[in-house]
Amino acid sequence: MMVYEDEAFQEAHLYASREEMESLALHDDGNTNKSSTFNGSANGRDDNEHHYSLPSPVTVAETTTNEDGGPLELLSSPHGNRNSFNSFLEPPSYADAMFRSFDGDHGKQINGLGVVSTSAQSTSSDYLEISVTHPRKEHGVANSRVSGVNTYVTYLITTWTNLPEFNDTFSVRRRFSDVVTLSDRLLDSYRGFFLPMRPDKGVVESQVMQKQKFVEQRRIAVEMYLRNLAAHPVIRRSEELRVFLQVQGKLPLVKTADVASRVLDGAVKLPKQLFRESVIDPSEVVHPARGKDLLRIFKEMRQSVTYGWGGTKTPLMEEDKEFMEKRMKLQDFELQLTNVSQQAESLVKAQQDIGESMGRLGLAFVKLTKFETEEAVFNSQKVRARDMRSVVTSAVKASRLYRELNAQTIKHLEKLHDYLGAMLAVNSAHSDRSNALLTVQTLESEVSTLNSRIEKLEAVAFKVFGGDRSRIQKIEELKEAMRVTDGAKDCAVREYKRIKENNKSELERLDKERRDDFFGMLKGFVINQAGYAEKMASAWETTANATSGYAQICSSKWDV
Amino acid sequence: MITTQRSATGGGGLQSPRSPSSQPPYLTVSVTDPAKMGNGVQAYISYKVITKTNFPDYQGPEKIVIRRYTDFVWLRDRLFEKYKGIFIPPLPEKSTVEKFRFSAEFIEMRRQALDTFVNRIAMHHELQQSEDLRTFLQADELTMERARSQDTGIFKRKPSDLMQIFRDVQSKVSDVVLGKEKPVEETNPEYEKLKRYIFELEDHLAEAQKHAYRLAHHLLMNFEEPLKDYVRAVQSIKGTIAERANAFRQQVELAETIKLKEIDLNKFRLTRSEKMSEAEHEYEELKADGEEATKRFETIVRLMNEEIVRFQDQKTQDMGLAFHEFAKGQARLANGIADAWRSLLPKLEALSSS
Numbered sequence: 001m002m003v004y005e006d007e008a009f010q011e012a013h014l015y016a017s018r019e020e021m022e023s024l025a026l027h028d029d030g031n032t033n034k035s036s037t038f039n040g041s042a043n044g045r046d047d048n049e050h051h052y053s054l055p056s057p058v059t060v061a062e063t064t065t066n067e068d069g070g071p072l073e074l075l076s077s078p079h080g081n082r083n084s085f086n087s088f089l090e091p092p093s094y095a096d097a098m099f100r101s102f103d104g105d106h107g108k109q110i111n112g113l114g115v116v117s118t119s120a121q122s123t124s125s126d127y128l129e130i131s132v133t134h135p136r137k138e139h140g141v142a143n144s145r146v147s148g149v150n151t152y153v154t155y156l157i158t159t160w161t162n163l164p165e166f167n168d169t170f171s172v173r174r175r176f177s178d179v180v181t182l183s184d185r186l187l188d189s190y191r192g193f194f195l196p197m198r199p200d201k202g203v204v205e206s207q208v209m210q211k212q213k214f215v216e217q218r219r220i221a222v223e224m225y226l227r228n229l230a231a232h233p234v235i236r237r238s239e240e241l242r243v244f245l246q247v248q249g250k251l252p253l254v255k256t257a258d259v260a261s262r263v264l265d266g267a268v269k270l271p272k273q274l275f276r277e278s279v280i281d282p283s284e285v286v287h288p289a290r291g292k293d294l295l296r297i298f299k300e301m302r303q304s305v306t307y308g309w310g311g312t313k314t315p316l317m318e319e320d321k322e323f324m325e326k327r328m329k330l331q332d333f334e335l336q337l338t339n340v341s342q343q344a345e346s347l348v349k350a351q352q353d354i355g356e357s358m359g360r361l362g363l364a365f366v367k368l369t370k371f372e373t374e375e376a377v378f379n380s381q382k383v384r385a386r387d388m389r390s391v392v393t394s395a396v397k398a399s400r401l402y403r404e405l406n407a408q409t410i411k412h413l414e415k416l417h418d419y420l421g422a423m424l425a426v427n428s429a430h431s432d433r434s435n436a437l438l439t440v441q442t443l444e445s446e447v448s449t450l451n452s453r454i455e456k457l458e459a460v461a462f463k464v465f466g467g468d469r470s471r472i473q474k475i476e477e478l479k480e481a482m483r484v485t486d487g488a489k490d491c492a493v494r495e496y497k498r499i500k501e502n503n504k505s506e507l508e509r510l511d512k513e514r515r516d517d518f519f520g521m522l523k524g525f526v527i528n529q530a531g532y533a534e535k536m537a538s539a540w541e542t543t544a545n546a547t548s549g550y551a552q553i554c555s556s557k558w559d560v
Numbered sequence: 561m562i563t564t565q566r567s568a569t570g571g572g573g574l575q576s577p578r579s580p581s582s583q584p585p586y587l588t589v590s591v592t593d594p595a596k597m598g599n600g601v602q603a604y605i606s607y608k609v610i611t612k613t614n615f616p617d618y619q620g621p622e623k624i625v626i627r628r629y630t631d632f633v634w635l636r637d638r639l640f641e642k643y644k645g646i647f648i649p650p651l652p653e654k655s656t657v658e659k660f661r662f663s664a665e666f667i668e669m670r671r672q673a674l675d676t677f678v679n680r681i682a683m684h685h686e687l688q689q690s691e692d693l694r695t696f697l698q699a700d701e702l703t704m705e706r707a708r709s710q711d712t713g714i715f716k717r718k719p720s721d722l723m724q725i726f727r728d729v730q731s732k733v734s735d736v737v738l739g740k741e742k743p744v745e746e747t748n749p750e751y752e753k754l755k756r757y758i759f760e761l762e763d764h765l766a767e768a769q770k771h772a773y774r775l776a777h778h779l780l781m782n783f784e785e786p787l788k789d790y791v792r793a794v795q796s797i798k799g800t801i802a803e804r805a806n807a808f809r810q811q812v813e814l815a816e817t818i819k820l821k822e823i824d825l826n827k828f829r830l831t832r833s834e835k836m837s838e839a840e841h842e843y844e845e846l847k848a849d850g851e852e853a854t855k856r857f858e859t860i861v862r863l864m865n866e867e868i869v870r871f872q873d874q875k876t877q878d879m880g881l882a883f884h885e886f887a888k889g890q891a892r893l894a895n896g897i898a899d900a901w902r903s904l905l906p907k908l909e910a911l912s913s914s
Contacts, residue, residue, distance in 0.1 A: 538891075
């Protein structure tokens, strides 16, 4: 161990010349492959994204003199090691092997690897790996919306996969608005699913954000988003994603499949669309009302006011109780998550503080040691310097261990963060369901209205003898409208049921994954804490042994 | 009441050849049992000071007295005055924060520091012979209080000391008047080095102590106290350095005065003035003073040289032990933490497989 002690002491000397211990921040790997599908908008929120991240992830000489190699990776993700394009590549973790044998030394085998979340992996060895790299400025041709030339950034999106519907490996260039389009289409097609949140669009103008930094942040966010999509068992097989990843050239997805909106662009009257002309397929009615569907929105709003949100006695609502219970549980879960997340933040901060204090203490002693050594007149001073050196070594080691521990803790506890994000997706999926229900109810009400109008007219027509052709024609028209609306309503009901199914299956998936994920997280976290504590104990034991001679001379005076 | 038994050999000798006991002389003290006395603003803590000794001048084998912090301060001040050149062991500071003054933690830390203080004195071959120490360890409370109130620092001086003070002031004033900015100082390179060392050491230690303080907040380890003790010791040395400087200056000034007096005297001798006898008398007196001043200074120098060796040795011991305790404590703490976490694992396993 002598070699290492000297090494660590020299390392400490490095710092001594630098004065600021803060520059010894760890090389933080901010981006790992997540094994769970429920990755939330962690990357989406601009500045509050990584609550736990260390202030300034700066690489320093530390990593080169690091005995342990990289930070210890306990929660190994299934894809992590294979993706060589990961620009935040972790230094090779033979520390990983070290840690496993470390566990073995203590005779406590916890299935070797820490715990991997099993549910996220497909049963076979299917993989779909994505990387986003090489941002590049492009110049666009003027289009109908914007006059003149506009510049935008594209990213190289490379995919490796063995899934049958894809080619092996391929790349494509996409810009951010393509990602938005993809996201919108998925939201449309996969209503009821817990979809990962896409990265934010906006840039806060007031912030002085260098273009480079912004582009880099966005690159990371897009990469994370695509990986989350790829990790979702259903979404990864979607046509939309495939098209996005594989089809060269301009993205052949239209912004939205909502016919009603598109038609409005052409300023066609919506009521006619909805009720009289069968030009559009009634199934297209069931897409969620977009911004331009003003009339439809008004109708649905009126409907919701009539019935109150979700509180209705129609037969379609019989499953509601179960759904409501589940919803409450999820809300409770979200609350607890928030709570724990805050405590995790405190823990991380405390660990950081200790590490820093320990480091500063070590630094102060480095200076003292140097001083005593240089100024030594008596042998006792040299002896003292030697003792101090031992303390320095341990203190510096401990400080570094705290920083590593903290980085690992952050990674483990980020799962909490992910789930918080996932809650957003869940809420969004539930909204899909509510909206679909609302559409159903709106249409039902329309049908009912039409029906009563028909009945009224028929009653009158009965009385008037003959000759009321216009009224009869009106009745026919209304009957036709009712038929169409009824058809649309059936569609809407089918859609609603589909969304409910999606909700249900997704919820089951969430439950199972959550269980596995959280156990995995907890185990990893606990093993981590224990392991690092043991390493620190061992470092201090070395110093205690080196100074044990003094203990025999006099009894301790300074024990509190 | 103190019963002074002079040993047969007279003086403060430690070892009496006629002493029948085969035991080597020992003097151990412990400071224990802090108790709160009084009320309100006047409340203070008193300590039991137990002395176990076979020293001839002491009531033995055991004597218990009650002392408070200001008594310890008195002892330290007396020793500082009497034993110039010796590094008097440092005292813990007075607490400035009212709230903290009576906290259990503070009281315990102070008790330990006071215990260490007295023991260091008791173990020092010169200081242990001090009469003031004996008073402190043996006198009843009334005597102690009287002694304490009498000696309020510099006002206890004898008349000749008062003269010295005047002379000091005089010389300082004349220095300023004559434009002499720097006080008279030794030009001894080794000593310069030592002085520099002491001052720098204090800075380094203060910084280390600062960080130990912050760490203590997190890790509940008291590594700060030994560092504080170290700092205080260094500050005490600075006091001695100041004393040495004083002694040196006095010696130099007296030498100058003597020279001037000599010139005057020779003048008087030549002119056979009637002032001659008076001048001779004064001259002799001054010469005696000068010798005394020189002797005082040289004693301080000699003592300091011995003391610095002792100081370094002792500090190495003290810090070595402190490091050991700190490291041991850290290791223990870390192991405890590791065990606690590990104990959770089987429970987690059980839950996850259920």
